[in-house]
Amino acid sequence: MKKDIQIPEVKDVYIAVVQEEHLEYNTLDWNAYIINNSDADLDTVLIVSQGTSEDKMTPSMRHSIAKLPARSYAKIEYLQEQVLALNNSFKVTFFEGNQMFDKTYLFRKNTINDRALQTIPLMQLKGVLVK
Numbered sequence: 001m002k003k004d005i006q007i008p009e010v011k012d013v014y015i016a017v018v019q020e021e022h023l024e025y026n027t028l029d030w031n032a033y034i035i036n037n038s039d040a041d042l043d044t045v046l047i048v049s050q051g052t053s054e055d056k057m058t059p060s061m062r063h064s065i066a067k068l069p070a071r072s073y074a075k076i077e078y079l080q081e082q083v084l085a086l087n088n089s090f091k092v093t094f095f096e097g098n099q100m101f102d103k104t105y106l107f108r109k110n111t112i113n114d115r116a117l118q119t120i121p122l123m124q125l126k127g128v129l130v131k
Contacts (some may be wrong), residue, residue: 010103012038015078015090016069016120017112018127030078030084030112034068034092037121039126042068045094047076051086053109059082073122084112107131 014035022029032049036042045065051058065074079088088107093100107130117126 006101007102010092010101011088012036013042013075013092013094013103014121014129014131015092015105015107016073016123016127016129017088017107018120018123018125019114019117020125030079030081032079032088032090033072033073033120033127034065034076034090035122036068036070037122038096039070040096041070042094042096045074045092048091049077049089051083051088053086056086058086061120071122079112085109088112100104 014037016033016035017030018033019028020031034045034047043066045068047063049061049063061077069073077092085112087109090105092105093102107128112128116128118129120127120129
């Protein structure tokens, strides 16, 4: 039965961790975003994030977005500095039309840093992107 379920490849949906200035606290914070760079709206977006290493594990964080319009993005969560030293995974499931899509995005430990910054599509901000 499982072999009969077809889940197509995810294209044009990314996770980015962006460094942004927090005006109230005058700090630079790392925030995770989901980016829909496709021409279709995404429905019922479910995201489960977790940081892990050989001896540490953060609790799973669950997020939902009812609709993520085409060519848009949404903030998922703030990432504390200590979590950047862990492998950070974001398991994303969503519907496009009547079709379900699923993909896990992984930021390997210590890859979210100032040296890895690049311009993020749609956002025009600097961050680290996983496709």
